[in-house]
Amino acid sequence: MPNPHEERIRAAFTRQAPTFEDARLNIAFTSSVPWLLDHVTPEAADVGLDVAGGTGIVSRALAPGVARVIAVDSTPAMIAEGRRRADVEELANVDFVRGTAEALPFASAAFTLVFTRFALHHLTDPRRAVVEMARVCRPGGRVVVMDLVASADPEIAERQDRMERLRDPSHVRMPPRGMIPQWLQECGLVVDRVADREVDRPVRQWLEQAMTEESAAAQVHEAFEAELGGGAETGMRPHRGTDGVSLWFHQLWEISVARTHPDVS
Ligand SMILES: C[S@@+](CC[C@H](N)C(=O)[O-])C[C@H]1O[C@@H](n2cnc3c(N)ncnc32)[C@H](O)[C@@H]1O
Numbered sequence: 001m002p003n004p005h006e007e008r009i010r011a012a013f014t015r016q017a018p019t020f021e022d023a024r025l026n027i028a029f030t031s032s033v034p035w036l037l038d039h040v041t042p043e044a045a046d047v048g049l050d051v052a053g054g055t056g057i058v059s060r061a062l063a064p065g066v067a068r069v070i071a072v073d074s075t076p077a078m079i080a081e082g083r084r085r086a087d088v089e090e091l092a093n094v095d096f097v098r099g100t101a102e103a104l105p106f107a108s109a110a111f112t113l114v115f116t117r118f119a120l121h122h123l124t125d126p127r128r129a130v131v132e133m134a135r136v137c138r139p140g141g142r143v144v145v146m147d148l149v150a151s152a153d154p155e156i157a158e159r160q161d162r163m164e165r166l167r168d169p170s171h172v173r174m175p176p177r178g179m180i181p182q183w184l185q186e187c188g189l190v191v192d193r194v195a196d197r198e199v200d201r202p203v204r205q206w207l208e209q210a211m212t213e214e215s216a217a218a219q220v221h222e223a224f225e226a227e228l229g230g231g232a233e234t235g236m237r238p239h240r241g242t243d244g245v246s247l248w249f250h251q252l253w254e255i256s257v258a259r260t261h262p263d264v265s
Pocket of ligand 1: 100
């Protein structure tokens, strides 16, 4: 029996699956792929695992440059949409598997490149997923984690998470900035690189993409407008777009690239 949080994830991503890659609502997820791939540095012999890979945006981008890639995800509708797109794109080396990030359905050391993007903030035990990623990565392989990250100030982080949860109740909490590299190190991995970037996002499309309930969307708008009027900080740094009317806000994305020791099994 799925627990209440698993139900929330399934409901949220079953709803979002058909429009997950709709460029009118969300260009950030596809336009950021080159930035991710720059850090991942795929190799032709790589056997990749995309943890909580959704529709496989990253897997499908990676597929032409690697031997094989598997996207594992817990939401059947996301997997179905990913398979459909992989078929259309005639990608024969991408597979989709149903499973959970916290208990990956793969043997230890099965992959040379294990990555996840925009998923840890949906997990109740994100550290467990990082431990699992390290387990399934072969000695000498790479583990790459990219996610939204919160302010290192817990009070601001709580306000940021409140906005994210209003938008999508399946959001749990963003790892604080710098926490992911620490988890990777605690798993015995060597962290080679940590980079971040600020991303400016339009509020209306961000809410529409998650199909945010009307009253919750109104609360987000109210909080952002109140902050712009000199009220309490949301932590999201809202501002007006170049049209002087639309609302925008900032997210911070962090990527960590780690490797397993070649002689550790
Ligand atoms: C925001 S989407 C990101 C999808 C993809 N990684 C990307 O960057 O395009 C989050 C995904 O995490 C999946 N997910 C959430 N919790 C999960 C879990 N515990 N195990 C596996 N997948 C999970 C959801 O089904 C959804 O497809």
